[in-house]
Amino acid sequence: MYLYLNGEIIEEKQARISPFDHGFLYGMGLFETFRVYDGHPFLLDDHLVRLQDGLADLKIKKSLNRAQVLEIVKDLLLSNGLQQAYVRFNVSAGNGEVGLPSTDYENPSVIVFMKELPSIIVEKQAIFLQTRRNTPEGEYRLKSHHFLNNIYAKREVGKNPSVEGIFLSADGFLAEGITSNLFWVVGEELFTPTLETGILNGVTRNFVIQIAKSIGLRVQEGYFLPEEILKSDEAFITNSIQEIVPLAKIETLNLLGKEGPVTKRLQSVYTKYRTSLWSKNELAKEIQHGPKQIE
Structure with missing residues (x-):
């Protein structure tokens, strides 16, 4: 599996996050899961609205738009040889001091990965x-x-x-x-x-x-x-x-x-x-x- 980590497409085994990332230490992170159908990320704008609202609430400074996310998704589809996919788009607070913060997070981490869709369950x-x-x-x-x-x-x-x-x-x-x-x-x-x-x-x-x-x-x-x-x-x-x-x-x-x-x-x-x-x-x-x- 190839994934996206802070601007790079890398192999899964190369992926690393810091133990001081507050997404790991305190759960300060958000994610969206969505499906790609024939290369189209369905309802992507709605997912991004919810994500941006959540980031503002957690005081994580990160702005993402359709064009940016679409480029990441297309690169990952190509790298992983997929046209239909399950996508998980993660934004973590990023590194910080040990202890509960009161200020904004200025350098969040973005991790995106995808995989083949699971089997359909009819009911x-x-x-x-x-x-x-x-x-x-x-x-x-x-x-x-x-x-x-x-x-x-x-x-x-x-x-x-x-x-x-x-x-x-x-x-x-x-x-x-x-x-x-x-x-x-x-x-x-x-x-x-x-x-x-x-x-x-x-x-x-x-x-x-x-x-x-x-x-x-x-x-x-x-x-x-x-x-x-x-x-x-x-x-x-x-x-x-x-x-x-x-x-x-x-x-x-x-x-x-x-x-x-x-x-x-x-x-x-x-x-x-x-x-x-x-x-x-x-x-x-x-x-x-x-x-x-x-x-």
Whole structure:
């Protein structure tokens, strides 16, 4: 594997970071994961907006734009002989004194690597986790290096990739999956937990909400108890690598899974635009100039 480290494309075995990097010492770092389809980094602009917002919040001075990131991605695709890829884009705080800082980080490290896409999982089953979702360290949840809560949850679920764990908040409300956002369908209404529960503001989550509204679904974000999802017809989870994954079962409740009509409609639109869009905000324009109705 070839990766990008602070301006250079190098072999994996050459990669080095300092033990005094605060991303290592204190978890002061952020990352984005996204997919490349036929050379196109899907929704890259949305990922960069979230990344830049997080960097500002952590006082890590680094400005990244589409052109810069696209050049890195293209170089890595060429070096690794890939056209479809899983990409992880990391920005770490960089070296600092031992001790908790109060000033800005002026020299962050950028590490980017990619790999072949994992096998597609057509549908999953889910359980409610005993591990509760921790509260964000700040005002909202960052996509940061702090992943211990997720690791505890994954250990609870086990190795089976076809089983997803559903976090509940400390107050007992539905939150999100271990590395995914959560949705369910009742009739022609789509439900998802509010960001106020402390969940990640997922890029794919926002795109799916945009799709749903474009095809006439009513979307409700709010505080929901576990029994409410157990009244659903369909449910699915989302993230940028797995896309939209139907749930065939939650606890003992059997669902429509991959045969769910609403889930299939959302998947159809998602697939149609994943080789062209840079941001969810482009969707309405694309639909307006495309077919009048999405089947």
